Amino acid sequence: MRSPARILVTGATGAVGSAVQRALDAAGYETYGVSRRGGTGERQYAWRIGREAVPDALRGPWTAAVHCAADTRWNLPTERAAEANIAPLRALLSAVGPETHFIHLSSSYVTGLEGTFASPSPDAYRNSYEWSKAAAERLLRSERESADIVRFPIVIGARSDGRLDRYSGFFWLPSALCSGAVPALVGDEKALLDMVSTDDVADHIVRTVAGGPPPGHRLSVLGRGDLAQRVDEVFDTILDSLNSWRAEAGVARLDHLPFVTPDQWNRFYLPFAEQYLDRAQLQRVTAFRAYQGYLSVTEPFAVTDRVADTAPVLHDSIRRWAETHSASARRVPRPWGA
Numbered sequence: 411m412r413s414p415a416r417i418l419v420t421g422a423t424g425a426v427g428s429a430v431q432r433a434l435d436a437a438g439y440e441t442y443g444v445s446r447r448g449g450t451g452e453r454q455y456a457w458r459i460g461r462e463a464v465p466d467a468l469r470g471p472w473t474a475a476v477h478c479a480a481d482t483r484w485n486l487p488t489e490r491a492a493e494a495n496i497a498p499l500r501a502l503l504s505a506v507g508p509e510t511h512f513i514h515l516s517s518s519y520v521t522g523l524e525g526t527f528a529s530p531s532p533d534a535y536r537n538s539y540e541w542s543k544a545a546a547e548r549l550l551r552s553e554r555e556s557a558d559i560v561r562f563p564i565v566i567g568a569r570s571d572g573r574l575d576r577y578s579g580f581f582w583l584p585s586a587l588c589s590g591a592v593p594a595l596v597g598d599e600k601a602l603l604d605m606v607s608t609d610d611v612a613d614h615i616v617r618t619v620a621g622g623p624p625p626g627h628r629l630s631v632l633g634r635g636d637l638a639q640r641v642d643e644v645f646d647t648i649l650d651s652l653n654s655w656r657a658e659a660g661v662a663r664l665d666h667l668p669f670v671t672p673d674q675w676n677r678f679y680l681p682f683a684e685q686y687l688d689r690a691q692l693q694r695v696t697a698f699r700a701y702q703g704y705l706s707v708t709e710p711f712a713v714t715d716r717v718a719d720t721a722p723v724l725h726d727s728i729r730r731w732a733e734t735h736s737a738s739a740r741r742v743p744r745p746w747g748a
């Protein structure tokens with residue numbers, strides 16, 4: 411009798427890993443989830459990959475390993491980003507055998523500012539997160555003869571109801587719109603802001619596992635590509651969704667914020683802010699600077715697997731965010747002023 415396929419899923423308590431593990435379970439695989447702190451439920455293990463030895467329960471052999479674990483913060487110093495996103499991959503590669511189908515999750519943004527993940531220089535990327543994810547892809551290609559690499563852009567919730575197990579990164583935006591943390595939207599309103607649902611990634615992983623390991627390095631890029639929503643459409647969707655929830659909650663509508671170009675922002679708003687705003691306001695304004703590079707992408711990602719329309723998913727995901735973060739979603743923005 412053949413034993414069932416055993417699959418290791420790292421980052422299983424995260425936004426993506428939790429959806430991937432659920433989808434693999436539903437497809438009939440025997441999955442083992444790993445995270446730093448360990449999740450609740452069956453076959454969930456704590457293992458700080460790269461810092462601790464492999465727990466006995468997680469010794470192979472594995473049919474497949476799906477590496478979703480990462481630290482997605484953009485502001486880590488490069489050494490810490492390397493510890494967070496390169497060292498765990500190296501440790502995982504030595505823990506699983508060459509017969510294991512290795513599937514590595516990456517970001518569409520690993521091509522950084524120069525359109526390639528090949529540069530070792532942090533200056534070629536928007537931030538240390540992108541740099542470390544690009545370095546991880548290079549490490550994987552040099553260490554293993556066969557692997558799947560799956561890149562995708564911003565992740566939003568489930569297609570059925572917008573559910574997400576963890577909110578990070580991008581969901582700072584609805585929060586910032588409700589708190590009034592930003593006075594204007596800095597970017598190119600006609601730029602592309604590509605997104606995928608957790609289901610798009612999870613379904614792709616299930617198909618990839620079912621197909622078995624590739625003969626070499628296989629790259630998939632998920633997303634909408636040139637059909638991605640434009641930045642102004644994304645903000646309209648976010649605002650519509652927040653305002654429909656706020657109307658039902660009896661909270662005042664949010665107004666549209668003006669768009670300003672990065673050039674206008676850096677030349678006019680920022681020098682003004684630095685002169686006149688208090689420390690807390692200034693901190694919020696400068697935190698927003700990290701998003702500029704993501705709201706100005708005019709070249710579509712070269713997708714290999716185009717996903718279905720994400721606009722309704724974004725609407726539902728924001729609504730779901732409001733339901734689960736009602737204190738933040740209810741806030742009334744404070745007007746800006748010196």
Ligand SMILES: NC(=O)c1ccc[n+]([C@@H]2O[C@H](COP(=O)([O-])OP(=O)(O)OC[C@H]3O[C@@H](n4cnc5c(N)ncnc54)[C@H](OP(=O)(O)O)[C@@H]3O)[C@@H](O)[C@H]2O)c1
Pocket residue numbers: 420421422423424425426427444445446447448457458459460477478479480481482494498515516517518543562563564565566576578579580
């Ligand atoms: N979210 C996005 O918009 C997005 C976009 C493009 C690509 N990606 C990629 O998709 C993957 C999943 O991202 P995500 O958004 O799901 O991240 P997330 O929600 O922040 O979850 C990260 C997961 O990784 C675990 N983890 C981190 N470092 C670990 C370590 N050293 N050892 C063991 N577990 C560790 C965390 O465990 P704890 O919960 O215990 O901390 C958590 O389960 C990543 O490769 C990311 O680069 C994400």
